[in-house]
Amino acid sequence: MGGTPLKQIKIGIFGLGTVGGGVVEQLRENRELLKARTGTDLVILKAVVANPSKPRPFDLGPIEVSGDPNFILDDPEIDVVIELMGGVTLAKEILLRSFVSGKTVITANKALLAECAEEVFEAAYEHHALLGFEAAVAGAIPVIRVIKEGLAGDRITEVSGIINGTANYILTSMSKKGEDFQKALGKAQEKGYAEADPTFDVEGVDTAHKLLVLMCIAFGGIFDFKELYTEGITKIEPVDIEIAAGFGYVIKLLGKAKEVGGKVEGRVHPTLVPEDQMLASVDGAFNAVKLSGNFSGPIVSYGRGAGARPTASAVVADLVSLVRQRESETSPVPPLSLMSEKLKHRKLMPMAEVLSEYYLRFSVEDKVGVLAELTRVLGSHNISIASMIQRSRSEEGGPVFVVFFTHEALERDVVEALKTLDQLPFIAQPTRMIRVDPS
Amino acid sequence: MGGTPLKQIKIGIFGLGTVGGGVVEQLRENRELLKARTGTDLVILKAVVANPSKPRPFDLGPIEVSGDPNFILDDPEIDVVIELMGGVTLAKEILLRSFVSGKTVITANKALLAECAEEVFEAAYEHHALLGFEAAVAGAIPVIRVIKEGLAGDRITEVSGIINGTANYILTSMSKKGEDFQKALGKAQEKGYAEADPTFDVEGVDTAHKLLVLMCIAFGGIFDFKELYTEGITKIEPVDIEIAAGFGYVIKLLGKAKEVGGKVEGRVHPTLVPEDQMLASVDGAFNAVKLSGNFSGPIVSYGRGAGARPTASAVVADLVSLVRQRESETSPVPPLSLMSEKLKHRKLMPMAEVLSEYYLRFSVEDKVGVLAELTRVLGSHNISIASMIQRSRSEEGGPVFVVFFTHEALERDVVEALKTLDQLPFIAQPTRMIRVDPS
Structure with a gap:
């Protein structure tokens, strides 16, 4: 290469399982390319894992391994923390402490982000953290x-x-x-x-x-x-x-x-x-x-959507993106895309108010009047039928399936209708309801 | 809204056709959302079009319209130039002059970028320009x-x-x-x-x-x-x-x-x-x-891949992204992703060296020995056959179609083989070759 050596970006990684191994390999295999794209040299210096003595199926190179999270978190030289351990409690501590100390953070931990969304995202905004989580959803798909x-x-x-x-x-x-x-x-x-x-x-x-x-x-x-x-x-x-x-x-x-x-x-x-x-x-x-x-x-x-290399691809894409931002000492893309003062808490619509089409499979005794009663009860709950089939089961005389595809109906009405119907004497098994999405 | 007014980003747009109209409408319809995402107010102040007096099917609002490119290019107040005119000569001048004067540039002009790739991208790098061209390829798909x-x-x-x-x-x-x-x-x-x-x-x-x-x-x-x-x-x-x-x-x-x-x-x-x-x-x-x-x-x-609103979506995404970068006075994502010193000129592999599978439809006289001769010539050019069908045309006694699917072969060999074959007396029409992509 020649010339001045590139600035080294020092990375600490939590977890060296499937995805961690993929990240180690990607930084090695694509090292020259990553230098060309970031103008820096991205190097993993430290790893923290549950069992430091466990052999790994990939070459660790210069990576020092420890079982103590402080090995990375207390090291002021570490610029970027990659969290790939999973779990909620320790992972949350790692993220929050990294935000406070100005470390850039990349995580694949969807459980943490979803279950502690408020705590994690609010802390990220508060500390103007560079936070990437592309790998948390849908593997390699950006x-x-x-x-x-x-x-x-x-x-x-x-x-x-x-x-x-x-x-x-x-x-x-x-x-x-x-x-x-x-x-x-x-x-x-x-x-x-x-x-x-x-x-x-x-x-x-x-x-x-x-x-x-x-x-x-x-x-x-x-x-x-x-x-x-x-x-x-x-x-x-x-x-x-x-x-x-x-x-x-x-x-x-x-x-x-x-x-x-x-x-x-x-x-x-x-x-x-x-x-x-x-x-x-x-x-x-x-x-x-x-x-x-x-x-x-x-x-x-x-x-x-998963696997060592596709998920590593998402982690390293975040790394490139955040290092580009870090080196320019700015955060042009806020963690949730909105500026912080616009961030708000939002309520979900209750499931009862959802409109959908439905597939309803009834198991009924094969006798006169059943179909009329089913349609009557559905109709009385504002559920109209788009199409229907009736199928015998293999055993003679056993219950038969009646399947309805409904027009759009309110979830509350469907739940209520099924509650009523499933108590009727001719119903042989609880009705199977699956929602239909025509769009 | 209250509080301090947001910084206004002043935009000049070239072209108010289908896509230009879409951009004007999107900035209006999504204005509050764009404020929340960029922390700025994105406003089109000027437009340059071929025919300034032509009526437009959308509300121009405060946009001043002119037929003179300098109306935008010479205005030091304009931060961002959006080029949606198409064509190569004037569009290139607009881009190059905008780079020099430090204006952020967004273009949907694939003809310009492809035919003048060297000139345009080298100038963008030279002037550390913020250049977006998402709308040049595949409409709304980012x-x-x-x-x-x-x-x-x-x-x-x-x-x-x-x-x-x-x-x-x-x-x-x-x-x-x-x-x-x-x-x-x-x-x-x-x-x-x-x-x-x-x-x-x-x-x-x-x-x-x-x-x-x-x-x-x-x-x-x-x-x-x-x-x-x-x-x-x-x-x-x-x-x-x-x-x-x-x-x-x-x-x-x-x-x-x-x-x-x-x-x-x-x-x-x-x-x-x-x-x-x-x-x-x-x-x-x-x-x-x-x-x-x-x-x-x-x-x-x-x-x-096209249309007013999908293409506008790509233009406005670039606008948000580049304004975020502009306001942080950096360019974390270089125009071609690589750092400038890594940019190089690259040669394409000649078509003759390409390997592909091929669909070959021969129109031949329906007589003995034709099939043997076709396969012999193909074989002598290292082309092996994966599957074959023969079809009569509707007219009695007219030429028949013989279709071969080949295994992978070199384009040069296929071109040479067809050159030879198409001169044979039993060939009724030039052979139709279409490449097959099994992957």
Whole structure:
């Protein structure tokens, strides 16, 4: 290279698992390119991990490893902290202390950002922190950048997407191979697409964490994670996937938020998506996010939502972006895109007020008058029917399925109607309700 | 609002056509939001247009209109210049003079950026100009931001996409309705999707302009537009679309560039894309861009590629981004992402050296020995056949179609083989060659 040596940016990293290893490798493999793009040399000097003596499947090079967070946090030489440990309590302490000491912070921790949104973002603004969290949502897809900068001039009206690869992998297997949930989950675990405890993924919690982070940026405010309606995929049965397919729909675990007339609606649940929509063709462990702006129209971004290298790509993109800002001693892009005095707390619309179309699968005794009673009760709750099919089960004389697709109805009315219907004597099993998203 | 008034950012705009009108409306409609995101008040004070007395279909508000470029360029009060006139000569003068006088510049002019890449980008670097050109490529899709910032840590290996809505609209009509090129073009013109002179769109020139701009950023250098292989869609016939569909392909006008082993290959031509690929499902006037990084893997972005509001969305996003940078008196993101001393001129790989799979449709007399001769000549040029079909034309005794799908072959070999074959006596019409992209 020759000439004056470049300024070194000193990095401390928390966590050297899958993603941490990817970051170490990316900074090594792309080092010259990163020098050309930032005018600095980005070097990880220290790592803090739970078990410092554990062997790692990658070369640590000059990185010193410790089990004590203060090894990084108390070192005034460290410019940038990368937090990839997960968990909430210690991670929050790391972020807050780093803000106070003027360290630039990059995190992939969606649980922390969603569950402690108020505390973390308010502290970031208070200390004028440089904070990047692109890796927290949708792996390599630069969705946070697209919201904050690509749609910087738009009023965002919708954020939705498939942002949990594990759930999508399971639903794709169920859909393509006719497997039931337990079998598809087992296979996903064998292949490393699902963890031993898959609760966060299959119950929608991880999707909800990520959606909440996107909502804070998209709609300019802090939302309360506990207000976000969250429903997982564990109750989806092959028969629902099959019936949905017959009507031209694919079942996806969707996170979706909209702002209409100043009211924000946000929810995570299995959703029937028309098969000709972009989101319907997102298979396996891939993620996709749809954003709509009042001028841009819809923008869909698709890519790998997890894994060592794709997630590292998002971490290092933040690193480049924040080092460019740090070296110019400014923060031209505020953490949530808004200037701090405009930051506000926002309430979510209650789920009961949401309007949606619905797929309702009733298990009923096969006898005269049942259909009339079902439609009467639905009608009395302002629910009108768009289409219907009736299917016998395989066993003779057993209950039959009656499936209704409804026109748009109020969630409250549907919940009330099902509460009434499920107590009727001819209902053989609790009714399966899945929301339909025709847009 | 109350409190101290916000600093006003004074904007001069060149061109008040479709996109210019969109920008005027967006700054008005989203004014309060833009104040919250930039901490400034973005106001268009002056416009320069070819015909100042022409009535406009939108409210000009306080904008003063003139036909003289100096009305804006000589005004030291103007902070930001937005160039939406198109054309090369005057637009270049506007950009270069604005750089010199320290004005921030936003342009949607892909012809200028591609054909004068060296002059414009070198001047921008020389004057440390704040230059935005997101609106030059793929309308509302923030593809330039995704390359410069979303993939800031990645070595980019591929940029490809459907980036001309007119050509895609025509190909989609041909594909869905079996129309021939002329009819589909006529309909596109009626509906306003194609201009009276559609040359740039249907001959691939506009796609090539946009691809070249993306290549400069993705591969870190200045390329010569004249080196970029460009082929349009005017020779695509319904029969090719039909045969391709039979093999599971859709024909799209693709711009594609790759860097492999330090060599850059770039080309624009009709391409057979497998129908299960994301790009294959991009229909009508929509655009989509696929990017691959060495860590991120593939990222596909999809959205509206043209139109007043989507293109305005990209212009205003640049405006927010550059005003944030301007107000912090820095340029954290250089125009082509690289630091200036790393900027270099790069050569494109000659088309003859490109490897591709090919669709070859021969029109031949229906007689014995023809097939043997075709395969012999192809084989002698190192071209091996992956699959083949033969189809009679409707007229009895007329020429028949023989279609080969080849394995990967060198473009030079294919061109040479076709040169030889097309002179053989049994060939009834020049052979139709379309490249196939299985990835």
